[in-house]
Amino acid sequence: MKHLVVALGLLTGLTGCQQAPDTQTGQTEVAQTRLTVPVHYETLDNGLKVVLSKDPTAPIVAVGVYYNIGFRIEPEDRTGFAHLFEHMMFQGSQNLPKGEFDKLVNGNGGINNGSTRFDFTNYYEILPAHTLRTFLWVEADRMRGLNITQAELTNQQGVVKNEVKVNVLNQPYGGFPWLDLPQHAFDNWYNAHNFYGDLEDLDAATLEDVERFFDQYYAPNNAVLVVTGDLEVAQTMDWVKQYFSGIPAADLAPAPDISEPSQTAERRASRVDPLAPKPAYAVGYRMPERNSPEYYAMGLIDQLLLQGDDSLLHQTLVEKQGVAGDVSGGINLLGNMFNYNGPMLWTAALVHEPEVSEQAITRSIDNVIQQLHNQPVSEEMLNRARVKLRSALYDTIDGSSGIGKLDLLASFALFDDDPARINEIEAEFAQVTPALIQQTAKKYLAPSNRTIFTVMPAHAAGNNQAAGAN
Structure with missing residues (x-):
């Protein structure tokens, strides 16, 4: 299911190390124990950030591509467009026609999904470790270019509008409070608009809008590829470079000002x-x-x-x-x-x-x-x-x-x-x-x-x- 994930959190917060109070100063001393997640971090010549974290406890891998574009900075006259575009990324790439991506995931016993958040849109798969090379190629293929028709855009506009109706307009407390509060708590349009999308704006999106959005934001220099699980770092980096290095960097859209004036009254x-x-x-x-x-x-x-x-x-x-x-x-x-x-x-x-x-x-x-x-x-x-x-x-x-x-x-x-x-x-x-x-x-x-x-x-x-x- 490809949709805006309204999650109350993968986690709601994180904590400090075990620690003991310093009776002389009243301060706390950080204990030596801490997380030691393996992190291999490289940036390719085209700007793609690559993070690998080896964990051999189970023969699976998780592959994720996060693009530095969320609904916060979508076009002002296209509310809901970042979420709509998330759907378009599943409509077919240059070498995988519509439906083939899901068949490939399901046929290998994996799962996949995507979501749109404030400041990123992500796509991920959880797969048997031996299929990693195949799915690195798959993610590179859709980063390289989409193959979308007007019929597919029209279809997904209907799907997203139906999501809005089902998840917000036609259910009790729809959009409360995650959609309601920001529109009143903030002043800057980028932080305070209808993130799920006004129905009129969703209808107004064109194929040219889709192509422009892809060119502006879905580029290696605006993304990070993360792989965790049962992997070999050197071999995985070789595959990453083989499939992603040839994707050209883009002239990214200028970052808008998302700052807020101070709030002075309830x-x-x-x-x-x-x-x-x-x-x-x-x-x-x-x-x-x-x-x-x-x-x-x-x-x-x-x-x-x-x-x-x-x-x-x-x-x-x-x-x-x-x-x-x-x-x-x-x-x-x-x-x-x-x-x-x-x-x-x-x-x-x-x-x-x-x-x-x-x-x-x-x-x-x-x-x-x-x-x-x-x-x-x-x-x-x-x-x-x-x-x-x-x-x-x-x-x-x-x-x-x-x-x-x-x-x-x-x-x-x-x-x-x-x-x-x-x-x-x-x-x-x-x-x-x-x-x-x-x-x-x-x-x-x-x-x-x-x-x-x-x-x-x-x-x-x-x-x-x-x-x-x-």
């Missing part, structure tokens, strides 16, 4: 959902700059406030007050806290009982967050957050047949030119202190830095209007 927005049985509430706080100390602190704050049944918001809103059956969210609702490269939100969301007001939920959230404002968290609480993050990290790296590890390697290569950062994640979180948690919460978890978005069932909205008329 924002509120809402919509009526005729299919929703109960009201829904979401709050999004703008994140610190990626890779800053505060960014890592927010990864731990996410664990303290939101992740797991022991989290403060779950304990308050679910266990104590019974406002909702669950409260969910995190950093980057379409992935994880590492696979994006622009303005982002930390989000908490819930579907709640009709008798509970928006104001009451906001007060409860403020009271919980105020605990982080008023004093540094205890070492016990912080260590528990670190343990949860560490568990999430290792689950990601060891699970999903290598896709979680592949995603981290690809993201660090695309955005930081440094896939070996995967082995420094624990150390970064180990540097976060209770004092930094408190400072970060005060600065970023403030009413002036948030947007509250609510969904009202149609029957409740009607009742409110009737009450207002009396």
Whole structure:
């Protein structure tokens, strides 16, 4: 199934190493144990970044190609185009007509998929290790050029429009809050438009648009190829160079300005959902700059406030007050806290009982967050957050047949030119202190830095209007 993956995360955050407090300084010392993911990193002459990570524990490989183009920077008059183009990449390449790619994957016992995220579009396969050479050729073939007709474009426009209808327009809480919140929390069009696509814009896409988009973004110097699993590095690099080196680099489209002006006041927005049985509430706080100390602190704050049944918001809103059956969210609702490269939100969301007001939920959230404002968290609480993050990290790296590890390697290569950062994640979180948690919460978890978005069932909205008329 080729579609926009609305995942709540390959992981929601990552953790620091095991560590011990320094009783003399009050600081934490990073333990010697850390991740040691093998990383071989090269850049070909045409600009293609290549990351190989050997893991012989099972006779499989994961192959992924990540292009540095997501729906954040798609053309302004073509909302949803990055996602539409993801579909076009499965419609046939120069040597593999439509349908042959899937037949080749399925015939070898593999699986494949693709997704569109804020800052990349990715394509991946999980396969028996002995087929690696074949699928390196396959990915090179479609990077070299597509073979698409107007009939195929028209067909996929219909498929994507149907996805929008099924996943957003015709289901309760469709697009909440991952699609709703950014459109109100941000000012820059690139961060605040309808990422799934307006139906009129999807209809307006032409074959020339497809060709232009491919030429501008689907080039080796705008991509990273990652292979993890049971591979031999030298042999794999030989194959990569054989199949990819001859693909010419492109004159890439200029990078747009995706920066945001500072937010200075709380924002509120809402919509009526005729299919929703109960009201829904979401709050999004703008994140610190990626890779800053505060960014890592927010990864731990996410664990303290939101992740797991022991989290403060779950304990308050679910266990104590019974406002909702669950409260969910995190950093980057379409992935994880590492696979994006622009303005982002930390989000908490819930579907709640009709008798509970928006104001009451906001007060409860403020009271919980105020605990982080008023004093540094205890070492016990912080260590528990670190343990949860560490568990999430290792689950990601060891699970999903290598896709979680592949995603981290690809993201660090695309955005930081440094896939070996995967082995420094624990150390970064180990540097976060209770004092930094408190400072970060005060600065970023403030009413002036948030947007509250609510969904009202149609029957409740009607009742409110009737009450207002009396």
